[in-house]
Amino acid sequence: MTSLKADIDLVQCPVCMKDFTKNNIEIHVNKCIFLNTQSENSCKRPGSPNENIPLTQIKRVKKAKVEMSSSSATNDGDNSQNQNVNKRKKDYNDNKDIPLAEFMRPSLLEDIIGHRESFGPGSMLHSILSKKKIPNMILWGPPGCGKTSIANVIANVCKEQSNLRFLKLSATMSGINDVKEVVKVAKNEAQFKRHTVLFMDEIHRFNKLQQDSFLPHVENGTITLIGATTENPSFSLNNALLSRCRVIVLDKLTVDDVTKILERAVEKNNLVMVDDGEKITLENNTTKCLIERASLKWLAEMSDGDARIALGALELAIASHEKSAASTTPVITLQNLKDGIKRTHMLYDRKGEEHYNVISAIQKSIRASDDNAALYWTTRALHGGEDPLYIARRLIRTACEDIGLGNPNAIVEAVACLEGCKHIGMPECDVLLAQCAVRLARAPKSTEVYHAMKRVQRSLRETKGPLPPVPLVLRNAPTKLMKDLGYAEGYNTRNRDSSGFGYMPEGLENVNFFNEETILKSELL
Template sequence: MASVNCPVCDKQFQQEIIEEHVNKCLFLNTKDTKSISTSKRNGSHFESTSPHDKKIKLESHINSTSSTGNLISETTKAKKQSTQDKPLPLAEKMRPLQLDELVGQQEAFGPGSMLRAMLHQKKVPNMILWGPPGCGKTSLANVVANICKEQNNMRFVKLSATMAGINDVKEIVKVAKNESQFKRQTVLFMDEIHRFNKLQQDTFLPHVENGTITLIGATTENPSFSLNNALLSRCRVVVMQKLSIEDVLVILKRAIKSNGQVQVVSQMNKEINDNEKTRYIVEEESLKWLAEVSDGDARMALGALELTLTARDPGDELHVTGPAILSVEDIKNGIKRSHMVYDRQGEEHYNTISAIHKSIRASEDNAALYWTTRALHGGEDPLYIARRLIRAACEDIGLADPTALVEAVACLQGCQHVGRPECDVLLVQCAVRLARAPKSREVYQAMKRCQQSLTQAKGPLPPIPLHLRNATSKLMKQIGYGRGYNLRHKDESGLVYMPEGMEHVDFFSADGGDNFFDDK
């Protein structure tokens, strides 16, 4: 049997027991360091000891090591036993263990995808899983954990940024460096990684780059906003979509099948089979309704199903009352649509506002009504919507209907006076009014061409003509400020109002010059 040196005490041990020894060695080393630092703070110093005393200390140290090892093993067993006895939520029980058990996400992990091929080969890349709640990010991490468990050269560590800090990451990296000496790769799953600020995220950079750890991050927020670019360049961003109604329905039926005490029927009083194990009878339409109101969140659907079954559990009276019957109406009365996914500070916020603006631009009043109402329903700030409507009135309607801007500003003032929720009708009315108004982007496009000309100008900008300058002093008049200026129309005044060299430039014309562009 090959022997391996311990990186802590430099002693040789057999390969089968080296891992257990290293864990004990690290524990004892940390304990000794703490005791030494404590003694230094208390003012104690090391004293010279005789060889006999050293022998006694060494024997006591060995005895304490064995007793500590027994204590650790007993504590570990107790923790495992308590974990097994602890009831788990249904969503946690239904976590898949194999890649083939994942439901949905065909584009990211479906057959033929690169990530699926890598995971089948037991290779785990650095990646950031980005998707809404309940779409399968943690489930995928559970599959990766099972892959690591099957391999002798991989270990899986799971942390959540809501509870862990930088010191926890440093401890994992410290152990990972030690494990790498034994050809073992550490896979770190960091849930809610966007909770770390961008300075804290820098902790991962050197260890991901040199391969000390393989990082899998999970986030519900757009990584472009919440993660720093250096970390994104070292990881592949995997976009995970909401689960479809069919996907959620598959997960619900799988949960019922694993329960063994639930019978699903298409119609009540027709397909009910007498079975001693059956405690619940659920109508199939109930599961479809749950899948529809879950908004693609499998965790929410499973939690609602578990809550419903628990509330209607017949208990010890099963032999008297029979199994609990759950119809569609029963579940609808017990569980309402509790939320709508809307992040007021994340990507959903900008996407919804963009949908409002583009619907107005396209004169689609029905869509403008829908997106405005949806933003308000999700808790969006009414004043923010009103400010965006003012922008739309200037950018897309412009001079085709100048009163649209007046009404948009009045809508903002009305929202400030009335407040929520009464201001909702003001915003919806304004959005529909702007959508139905005639459109003209003439001024907006001319402004963009003018901005482009200033950006691309080479050398100093042309000076303002003297006759357009304001003469506020005698010296300025002597120099020529304001000389020859008159109040007549441009066609009668004989004056040029553009700078020298730009007399023939027309920003309102798409072909006003080679240096100007038409906004698309």
């Protein structure tokens, strides 16, 4: 009876024809497909996705599949392994190799700090993720705002579902071949009703051709794509890919958000937070040090909305103030942090969107005659490493576009500023740019020429048919034939009111581009 019962519970593997129990057959089939080490001919089946693929490539694919399948397995052995990993990560102090920023990554939707409009309670994405559904999305935000942390939350959502698999790649270390391998595995997993969610970090590092490799698989649902980028997707990603994914804009974390993250790190790191001058008696000898609340506030302010910078600074402060066995519990004061940690960065990308945002702020501050703002944005651009010659060139443009005839000397001063920057360079030329920006902001403004030019351009664009020819009297006549044709006949150098002829082309005699009313009356516009 025992032997008969065992035969009933056994199921034959369709790949290797071996018998396994019902509880283990599905796990074995996965491993049998991906880990079969027999020869190329023996591991093929009719219609197998590995047909016509070189054996060396199959082995490489199998290696990747081993790593990916290990993250999605649902048997008891894998669950116990995940529990061991979580157990190791519970106490940050037991594993100094894990950076504090990595240790503090949230695992639940409720643990996300900031981004309330996108992922907070009541938002559409919060509702979708709560239902264990993952949409295609592009996470766009500055460094340290939580893009990878949100991906970590989505990874945990996938772990809770046996029909979801989460994979992570980075565009800095991957290429099209890696994407193709992921797609192959995703198609195989789809046969067992498991859907693949691919997180592609730094997706803007892929060129437009590489990004095209995602399109068919995202469109037909083979994979769900989650991309993370610090660059503006409008410039760095394909329009076709953007149309298939929802762009989630993540702003910088506020000071309050970063402070909450630091307070949570203090709580999980066996620290005690005290107010200035507060005296407390420690009942727990495991406390490594005390930290003043003002210290956390200062760290949050100096991080410029980057939680990774703030946590890294806190980690350095903890490491430098940990007590020894014979010493008393030290206190991390605000002055300790100011002496040991300086502001070492500022978010400014000379080739990214911030480059254009700041230079636009300079010109618009000058246009509004706000000398204080013009000085601030010019100095901030220089502080962020902007090319001083680029700023000087934009000041020349501003001198013509926004000041114009209001102060004709403005263009002379702007060009002189550019020449001065070329001669002395940074850091000496910073005062030249600051002075020029303030001078332009205080100068009287006239946009008469600029707007008249725009009206002429609009007239040229909207003219129907061929453009009107140049009047004969205005044409040059260097040859006898041209003179015989009437070129320059009757031309004189008198003023237009007494010369006896018009200087505008036929049909535009009564149009004055400095007066918009005459343009509206023209039949050409």
